[in-house]
Amino acid sequence: MDRRKFLSRVTIGLSAAIAALVGVPILGYLIAPLFEREQDTYVAVGETTKFQPGTTTLVQFDDPSPLAWAGQTAKTALWVRGVSESSFQVFNVNCTHLGCPVDWRSQAKLFLCPCHGGVYYEDGTVAGGPPPRPLFEREWRVDAGKLMVKTQRLPTAGGGAP
């Protein structure tokens, strides 16, 4: 190897090393959300007596560990259907087509989606429109007369579904 070739290799090598030294931490910082542990906590959404059989109610709770500047976005809404005195269905509000919020129409007993017209029955099964699967349900349990709902990531039809 002659002197010029050597100098050229050192220059390119050091430049690549600089890129790697800076690149590794910044890339790690940027994709950090991928390594976040799933939250696995239950939050209370109300007394079970609030969710009478045959009713479907909108509940909301705050993210148990929000960023201080999250504001309104720390809130989550869910639909709770009373199936019996001690049995419930807890639905994500997100339409399984593309995630828009479905609205409960108590007279028609249907969930309607405003984006592309997805329709679901009260038990979350698809009644019409483009949704590929029933509404996503959340795990729940009853604790001292309160309905507790599991916190969860945004459910998606394409992947990452619970």
Place this chain on the structure above:
Amino acid sequence: MNRLVRAIGRWLGLRLELEDSVGAVLTHPVPAALGGPVGWWYVFGSATLAMFIVQVVTGVGLAMTYVPAPNSAYESLQFISGQATLGGVVRGIHYFGAGAMVVLVLVHMTQVFLFGSYKFPREANWMSGSLLLLATLAMAFTGQLLRWDQDAFWSIVVAAEQAARAPVIGGFLATLVVAGQNVGGATLTRFYATHVFLIPAAIFGLLGVHIYLVVKRGISEPPVPGERVDTRTYLARYKELLRRGIPFYPDAAVRDAVVSFVAVLIVIVLAVIAGAPMLGKPPDPTIIVADPRPDWYFIGYFALLAVIPKGLESIVIIGLPALAFGFLFLLPLIRPRGERHVSRRPMATAAVGLGVLVYGAFTAAGFASSWVPVSTEGASLPAAVVGGLGPQEAAGARLFVQKDCFACHQIGGAGGRRGPALGDVAARLSHDQIVTTILDGKGQAMPSFAGAFTPQDLADLVAFLETRRGP
């Protein structure tokens, strides 16, 4: 005074070596034909650049006041739009400028395509340009999200849901889009940094390449029918053409200036008259009554999502854009030679015409959104329909609205258009068919209402529907 200015100009020109850089670029030779009427076709790239500068300037201005934090962004936008001096105008310019960017980029590309200017030796001009189109659309989309109202919030959810449909890495992509488990504290700052740093950096870099190539490769001469691009002879012929060329500035640049001025003027007049775009409801995920819509140039794509056949969603959402962009990007490699004039390329004209028609139709469909149930809050059937009904039929007419039949079906010109109009339903269906359709549902769109009706309510509704015999 004039002499002083000229003296300063000479001094700076020499010290900064402007003659060989800026001077050479400005006066680089372009085909002489561009001095004629055909030169008016060559203006859209410059107009796009002018609009980009408008966006940079107004964007920097907005960034001085906008607070990219989820708990303050909405309020800071209200402040910019309502209270800040000229804030509404600046936001308005940025908003209409964004729409103008999208339009101008597409018009520019269409012109280059129809003139066959993407062919040899300007393949890389086109390819860098198609990347700039992608960047422009990304800017338009991320910009809408920074509006941080209800539409923006749900648009991010929709974006994440679409990203999630990518094969294998979908889940990761969705997580990166929302920057966590849910749209929340970490999401907006990322979109902000992407919109004001990442994509603009890419645009500046690509613009550098694009404009360098335009100057060095030279502006394409107007196409002549029968004159085919031959990779062996083109360069020599073009060089010969430029020998008789005219300087870009001012001979050709004056047209660019005229059209850029008109484009910017239109944007500013719109901004002054219409002001900043209205903010929707706050980005509160617990406000369920929402009607998320993207800005007008994405409405066609939004409509496409509604009509994808079941089971093909992932293919269309991920595959179609990837395929369309891949084709656009690689077009000059597929067709580097041959006829340039549009009269010899009927397929090119057909492709543009078809594209405009199809996207126009999807856009119209998106604005109509006939697949979306209409709100029944406070709605009622017109007096012409309910007048003169007996008590049972009148009760049925009220149920028609209450039970959301109205949301999807029209009677007397009122109601949704998701399902067929029912003004003549009794003429088409028998009593039993009406009952069966309500109880069992029909096809993909009509749900079963068996659980929603008492026998009495059903009898009332059917009695009302049986009075509907004419349109």
